[in-house]
Amino acid sequence: MIRHARLGDEAGIANVHVKSWKSTYKGLVPDSFLDSLNAEKRKALWKKQLESNSVFVAEENGQIVGFASYGKERTNKYPSYTGELSAMYLLAEHQRKGIGKALMHEVAQELVKQNVHAMLTWAFEQNSACHFYEALGGKRIDRAEVIIDGKPLSEVAFGWDTLKDL
Secondary structure: OEEEOOOOOHHHHHHHHHHHHHHHOEOOEOHHHHHHOOHHHHHHHHHHHHHHOEEEEEEEOOEEEEEEEEEEOOOOOOOOOOEEEEEEEEOHHHOOOOHHHHHHHHHHHHHHHOOOOOEEEEEEOOOOHHHHHHHOOOEEEEEEEEEEOOEEEEEEEEEEOOOOOO
């Protein structure tokens, strides 16, 4: 089940966020950074985000197994892409079941309701999610370097010129 997140969901979202980072980015992001991630600390950040950002959650048997946060594109650097998928994570054991695609669909439909018809998202270039975004019609529109605990990592921006079919 996909639904809008609400206050009270922050613990479940934080749990998915931390577990996903630790499983998805092992060997890519420095262990020192991954070891520092803590669901309890993230819980407070997500509570604040739920008050100001739009988030969908995916639930299975009453437990949050994934989420997607979205809104206006944050930098204003890409005038053609006014919307942004700012984060999307699923627990590893719930991937490849159509949940990510369902979350993307809900985000796209919600943005269209808000009169936002194009969006972008960022992913580490070495992340398998790049294939997922490309399979959903995202095209590579930019690249940037970020540094996490001293390690440079390449990020790729994927853009969708239209959201109506996503």
